[in-house]
Amino acid sequence: MIHARKLAKRFKVRRGGVVEAVRGIDLDVERGQLVAVLGPNGAGKSTTLRMLTTLLPPTSGTATVAGRDIATDPAGVRDRIGYVGQLSSAGENYRVRDEIVTQGLAYGLSRSAARRRADEMLDLLDLRPMALRHPGSLSGGQRRRLDIAIGLVHRPELLFLDEPSTGLDPHNRANVWEHVLRLREQYGTTIVLTTHYLEEADTMAERVVIIDNGRIIADGTAGGLKSELAGDSLEVTTATEADALRAADVGVFFGDVTRESTTVRVRVTRADTALPEFLRVLGEKDVRAVTATSARPTLDDVFLALTGRSLREDEVAA
Amino acid sequence: MKKLLWDTRTVFLRELMPTLRAPSSLIWTMGQPLLFLILFGSLLAGSQGGVSPWQWFVPGILIMMCLSGPMMSGYTLLTELMSGSFERILVSPIDRSALLFGRTLKEFLLLLVQALLIIAVATPLGFELFPLGVLAGLILLVVFGSGLIALSYVLAIASRPSGELFYGVTQMVMFPVLLLSGVLLPVQSGPDWLRVIASLNPVSYLVDAERALFAGNFAEPAVLHGAVTAFGFAAVGLFFGTRAMRKGI
Structure with a gap:
């Protein structure tokens, strides 16, 4: 589903400075996998996701996503993937259902198909009673579910979630996860998500990719990484x-x-x-x-063993 | 091509949606220029002799709207850029140029409705209507406005993530440009240095052209200068606008 080779992104900053956000990532994700990309803030998780979703052109390296090349056929990639960014997807001046319908139209669905699909999404994510409300009047968890509904309207085979649960209380976090897992069960969607919550990566994902300083430093099952690297x-x-x-x-x-x-x-x-x-x-x-x-051991012990730093400090700060 | 049209329609309808869902908001959008027209126009009617002040002021107020509309549109885009709702549209396969066209189209619809409303109000007050001239004047405004909208988007994109650049430029630039274009007050009565600055202001050429057209004079050189300015703006704006949209955000 994803094959990335030596993917890198360098940002120019003021006064001729250069930030190496991603320093050459090789990543292969098979169909149906649920992969959590874990790492501290600024590790390059989001930048990697933004390159794979065609939002950001890589400085160097190549990647095919859902069978299409991100550089030569970005439109083909966009057709096949869903993406839920860190920020809120829905516009403040719009009604919940209208925004889902609009997104359907943006993916080329007919008006009637987009409406049908929007209603399906409202049901799937338990948002039906909020259909006519504005995003500003929703709770944090409901907003996040709306973001996911918008990202799913075209039934993508591959879904990217950038920090889907950041800023949510534990109850809402669990609720969002319940929906993500239900979605996967129903449609077999391949899911790649970033998180800096250790427990989340530990308990939910089958595969954990740890990124630090723009590089993948570990990749495996949570259990495997722990016994291999931490004990x-x-x-x-x-x-x-x-x-x-x-x-x-x-x-x-x-x-x-x-x-x-x-x-x-x-x-x-x-x-x-x-x-x-x-x-x-x-x-x-x-x-x-x-x-x-x-x-x-926890994944934090893994991170500690690999880098000598703890991820927890970061979590507390965030 | 078919996809571009469909996508433009999608963007256009989305932009129009808040107004369609809450038509009462139109009262504010439509009311402000009308209020300006009536208050300012009446003031001028008392101070100027000769040519009807309405003939002079109606094109001016249309240009004012043509300047503030794109600015507001850029502001809306900036909010969406900062909130993440634009990103979610960018990740869809929607045509990048359609993002520009659909929004521009919505601004025009608004401008057109406002223009018709203003003309309808001003005509009984003494505004003499030259339909062909008005039509030509509106087309020129549409051309100029499309360039301005595109430039306002370029500015919004360049202003991320804080938006400061956008607020700064729109606040520092808009008012002097407006004042030195002769929209509200005639520049001719100002001192020499002011007139020199005004002659460097592209908007003043447009204002002169619009005034000529609204008086039914197609043959004045001001019309040509205004047309060149408008098309120049449109070409520059669309070039940088589509480039910015395609480059990725």
Whole structure:
């Protein structure tokens, strides 16, 4: 569905400066996949999406999207894809249904077909009661669903969503996701979305592509990335620091150890089997553990392992 | 070609939609120039002898609308550029030139209706109607206006993301251009330096041409100068306008 090779975008900024927003991306997405592109703000996620959707010409590199070349046949790409941008798609002076109908006309549907399709979309996204309202009177979640309705009116085989859930409260976020997943089930739409919410990428997408500084730094299933790049961790606290030191000595035989006063953390491949073993050895050495927990890694640990930075700081700031 | 027409129609209908859905908004759009006409025209009627002030003022007010319409249109585009609703249209396969044509068409419809309304009001007050001259005058306005709309879009596109450039230019440029074109007050009575500046103002040529045409004088050189100005504006505007729309935003 998508085949991108060495896709790059360089922006000229004031005073002759140059920003390398995207530094050569290779990406292949098969039909029916749900791919989450994860990365901090300014990593190049949106720029990549905007190139793939023909909104922005790449500085170099090539890509075919839905079987068409973005450089030589942008109109062909536009016919086949849907795109929901970061900002609100509907004009403020328009009624909800009118905007969906207009978008249908823009894709070459006849007036009657566009109206029928608009009503289908209103039903699919539970917007029917809002049909005659203006976007300004909708809630954040309803607005986002309207954006998706507008992006889907021509039933694209491939849908791009740029930060579909940013700025929504958890309830609305879950609701938008429910609709995205329903859509996928009903029409088999291939979906590529960007997000900087870790949990979202983790639980919803089958495939996670991590972008940082304009490059893809990891690509795989969430589970695969975590076991490959981060691994599980064990955490044991002891009553005294002396005990913690001895626990750390034992931990070295299991994996990388970090210690903070009476807390000892060990990176392991499988925490569920390593923890009992670790505790058994500690018992043999007469080190008493006060608490013992095991943790599966998060995608943040993956990002941390790859870049030495945490994505969370970014999430808090946003 | 068929696609271009269909797409132009789609854009045109979308632009017209808010008015169709809330026709009462027309009262404000239509009322303002009428109010201007009646208040300003009556003032002039008291101060000027000889030629009917209506003959002098009606073309002026049409040009005023022809300047403010495109500006408002550019402003609307700017809002849409900043909100994301334009981006969603750009991602559709709609023809890029149709984005320009459809919007321009809507401005013209508005201008035409306003012009007819103003002429209908001014005629009983003493405005002498030369139908052919008025027709030619309106065509010239349409040509000039299309260039102006296109340029206003180029400005809107160049003003992203803050929009400051657009606000700055429209506020700093519009008023002097209007004043130095002789739309509201005759420039001839001003000092020399003012008249020199006015002669550099392309709009003043258009104003002279419109006044000649509305008086039924086709043979005046002012008509030719005005026509050259209008077509020049249209050519420059459409060139940069379509280029900006195609280049991607």
